[in-house]
Amino acid sequence: MTKKTAGGIALEQESADLRKEVGELRGKVRELEETLDAIRSGEVDAIVVSKGDSRQVYTLNGADHPYRALVENIGEGALTLSRTGMILYTNTRFAEMVQVSPENVPGTSILDHVCPEHRTEIEKALDGIVEKACRLYVRIRQGIGSLPVLISMSPLSSDENTKISVVVTDRREDESRIQLQARMLDAVGDAVVAVDNDHRIIFWNEGAAMTYGWRPEEVLGHTTMEIIVPELLKDDILKIMAQIERGESWSGEFLVRHRDGHKFPVHRIDSPVFDDEGTLIAIISTSHDISERRRAEEELVASVQEKEVLIHEIHHRVKNNLQVMSGLLDMTRTRSRDEYTKSILTDMMLRIQTMAQIHTRMYEGKQLGKICLTDQIRDQVVGLSEIFSNEGRKIRCQITPDEVFLPVDQALPCALVVNEILSNVYKHAFIGREQGTIGISVIEENGRIRITVRDNGIGLPDNFDISRTNSLGLKLIRSLVKHQLNGSLTFMSRNGTEISLEFPVTPAGK
């Protein structure tokens, strides 16, 4: 055996140590591999993680499984964003919405997925997210197209570097419903305009474009005051607003301005729109151009006025002619020496005078087609007493009438009947007497008129029968009452005579 050198011994020792160490390491590696295999192949239920003093146990079928399933199956896009808008987590639904593989969404910015016109809105919302959660209606990019969505963002904590949770809701169905509603509103012929609480226009249909001459894109965001310049007083506007805020609709007519500058009248109905909480969120108004109607109304009024003037003129001329005839009869009557002839002429004159009075009332009266019967009777009494007062008798006449109005076609026969009755009273009731009293009452009750003429004269002859009399006056009375007034007559003789005439009032124009 060769003697080992000191160096050789040392080398052997080192080699033995190394072998031992390698052996130990192999054992440790085997143990580690077995542990890893056991974890990897699912032979354990939980993993224990120690960090400093605290120890956490992670079960492999996690308690957050239901939450993960919810986020994954919710049907809405769900994201977690960093404070700068970087997407840290996405569910599958959002990846489908933007048509990007779910593996390539984390690490991108939310701004990469929003259409360029909405980026500023999102940036602003991210800036203020710690103070305020927000909901934004925007469009996101989807392949070469875009998708309308509602983005709801809320901070996960009040920390300045908070993460942000985001829910993205597909609004295609909403949008198609809104489009349908907008089309329906466009189909309405009237102008339909909606304004928000600041009176800024948020909806303007085709009818409004036709009525006012402005396209929707030109007016959205402006106030109605700027666009249609309604001619309303400030007080009126405040009144309308108060009514709207009470939840009531308002309707009225006023002048507005067309784009080309001309003004025209509209009839407008303003109605409030409330949200589920009962807060006023908009006012919707429908307006209808009433220029044509106004013009037609004005023409109608002008035509009615013209006709009234013509009718007045006709009555005036008829009255003039009747007065001329009455005057001629009066002249002839006063020149007649024969009493009988004089009496006939007087009767004729009185009848024509009565008719002339009716026509005078026709054109003087404010209510065309209605004659005040009581005024007429009063005039007749005055005329009669003038004619018959020269016979030396003192006859008092009392009239206790209601204010009664009759249509022309009843006023004329009625006045003629009253004239005949009063003529008879003046002529016959007080023969042989120095004085007498006549009482006239006119009463309207339940659509019927009752005129009573009472005197305290000598009364009717014992054998008086109106159906057998030959007197023209009485025949006239009978005929007018029966055929023209559809009424009835009663005679009573007690301490004088009482004649009553009753007939139904027919409405004017029938």
Add this chain to the structure above:
Amino acid sequence: MKAPGKRGVIPGKTVAKKKQEDVTADFEHALEKKKTEQYVLRLYIAGNNFRSQTAVENVKKICEEYLKGRYELDVIDIYRDQSKNLVDLVLAAPTLIKKLPLPLRRIIGDMTRKEKVLIGLDLIRQ
């Protein structure tokens, strides 16, 4: 830019000098190559958990700073996609795997320690 002239043999120089020049050229070439190499990275995360969120944010920042324009990053949720998980034998999440350039490297954790990540990605030397 590559500089092929530097790699060629220049006549009239000594052998020793040529060797020295070759070493320098190779080093420069290697550096040049490093700056243009495409990276294929895969980050495994566990759903919407805090460390996974942090890992996404950190990896993205590092990539944008050091690998801008020459990297592909896939973020795989181990809860959602289990097939890739099996292929890459991922034990924990978050794990970042550098698939290319070779050699394959794994970095576990939320990537808050930037230096550890840069070493793992072969962007700085240990």
